[in-house]
Amino acid sequence: MAIYRREVMSNMVEIPTNGAITRICLVRHGETEWNAERRIQGQTDIALNATGVRQAEAAGRWLRGAGLSALYASDLQRAWVTALAIGRATGLQPSAAPELRERRYGVFEGLTYAEAEARFPEGYAAFEGRNADYDFAGGESLKTMFARVTGKLCELAERHRGQSLAVVVHGGVLDIVNRFVRGNPLETPRDFLIPNAGLNWISAVDGQWTLESWGETAHLAGGALDELPS
Numbered sequence: 001m002a003i004y005r006r007e008v009m010s011n012m013v014e015i016p017t018n019g020a021i022t023r024i025c026l027v028r029h030g031e032t033e034w035n036a037e038r039r040i041q042g043q044t045d046i047a048l049n050a051t052g053v054r055q056a057e058a059a060g061r062w063l064r065g066a067g068l069s070a071l072y073a074s075d076l077q078r079a080w081v082t083a084l085a086i087g088r089a090t091g092l093q094p095s096a097a098p099e100l101r102e103r104r105y106g107v108f109e110g111l112t113y114a115e116a117e118a119r120f121p122e123g124y125a126a127f128e129g130r131n132a133d134y135d136f137a138g139g140e141s142l143k144t145m146f147a148r149v150t151g152k153l154c155e156l157a158e159r160h161r162g163q164s165l166a167v168v169v170h171g172g173v174l175d176i177v178n179r180f181v182r183g184n185p186l187e188t189p190r191d192f193l194i195p196n197a198g199l200n201w202i203s204a205v206d207g208q209w210t211l212e213s214w215g216e217t218a219h220l221a222g223g224a225l226d227e228l229p230s
Contacts, residue, residue: 020162026200027168029078030055035225038112042105045077055197056082060089062219070160073168074100083168099152102170106139132186142186149176157204171227181209194227
């Protein structure tokens with residue numbers, strides 16, 4: 001898995017071209033028990049475990065000197081509680097961004113990956129093969145998720161152009177954002193890590209997105225779990 005730094009991409013979006021750099025630190029929420037159990041969370045509202053709370057606080061301490069102007073988070077509690085910890089350290093009050101919730105996994109939610117494969121072999125093959133149209137029978141396709149996540153990301157970049165902000169999200173959201181910024185298809189195998197409470201910096205200027213760094217965990221004692229699998 002690659003760690004990216006200062007990798008300039010050519011994915012263009014409609015952001016006013018005033019030359020101001022907008023920097024966004026995307027933070028994955030801290031660990032939950034379902035993460036530790038390799039259980040699919042989706043939009044099921046799972047709390048942080050003790051490790052996750054410590055990770056959230058560590059991310060906050062690390063970001064204290066990052067010059068942040070704003071803080072946003074998914075309204076699912078694992079992201080929201082992570083954001084509250086960052087807010088206590090930085091003096092910022094998080095704003096809810098429901099558009100940045102995790103993917104809806106439908107009938108897969110609550111199952112481990114092994115259980116999902118055993119119960120729904122055809123669906124799991126579509127999921128594992130990154131079929132961008134597959135929606136888990138009541139869930140959400142990658143194409144649908146891509147539209148809601150990138151739409152909100154561009155909205156925040158425009159609203160805060162020239163500023164730095166933090167956004168607390170989920171593993172699936174980070175998977176979408178990485179591909180969007182790098183201009184990679186949804187269907188390609190993942191070649192990057194998505195650790196719990198990892199820091200991922202991107203920026204936008206003159207309509208061009210840049211991946212500055214990805215999967216940073218220097219602030220975490222003992223490392224972190226990766227998003228499973230993508």
